[in-house]
Amino acid sequence: MKPIYKRLALLLGLLLVAVNTVAFLHAWRFTHFSAEATARTGRPEQLTLPQKLWVLLTGVTIPKPRNHAAPGFPYATVHLPSPNGRLEAWYGPVPHPRGTVALFHGYTSSKSKLLTEANYFRRLGYAVLLTDFAGNGGSQGSACTVGHHEAADVATVVRWLQRRPGPVIVYANSMGAVATLRAEAELGVRPAANILECPYGSMLQTAQSRFRSMRVPPFPLANLLVFWGGLQHGFWASDLDATRYAARITTPTLLLWGAADPRVTRSETDAIYAALRGPKWRQDFPRSGHEPYWWKHNVLWKQTVAQWCDELPPASSYLYR
Incomplete structure (x- = not known):
């Protein structure tokens, strides 16, 4: 082999190692929260060019999300054993309940971010x-x-909730909505109904959207990020696909989406909605991004949720499981 070809092969090899090293580091820092009280990396759209370059080289910094507020209603703290570790939950009873709503947050969030929704339910x-x-x-x-x-x-x-009387409704946003779809499609969970906000289409699509938000071509870093992220956690991340899960779900589902969402596209939302097999209803919120829809459309959000709940069977039709 000629010396020039050897040098080119060496440079190509070094480039592949460098790109994979960056992708591995990104995947690790994207899926492992820091225990230290460090400053979190800002949203991609808010970063300056030097900050974006630094993040591209080193990955994001995300401290473990904390609860910065407590319920203003009577509640009890409940701990539940999950395969992923002990979960902390807040249970807020009401007299003569119509059922129970289980609320699940999104990526880098916590249960305290859902207190407004819980109060309304x-x-x-x-x-x-x-x-x-x-x-x-x-x-x-x-x-x-x-x-x-x-x-x-x-x-x-x-x-855990289904061991008690009354229907269980899942209210989940973003990552929580995708987790709900997978729980129903692959783990056999059957709630009475879902209210899902802005689930992303697939792991690859959500990784690609983050690179696009930084004005960086998503290929090949997004693909490598998904590959290494799944490998680090022991699963094939390319199979994390909400659209595929939706095609196996017959649970009545209300799908909510913000028409100005920079993270989840209309095409992703259209595909998920089309795939759902059970009774379904969709509500889009103009000008809303990847955010709680009651921020800009409080009345519409409340009306939509209340109407959906009113159309479900009464609590008396559900027995202990």
């Missing part, structure tokens, strides 16, 4: 259970798989 007559996914808030661990392992947490919570 209580006003509608439902008991509520807000849970920190493993690695978040008061739950054990510091790792996150963006919906895959979290499906087992959803299964743990729903099955």
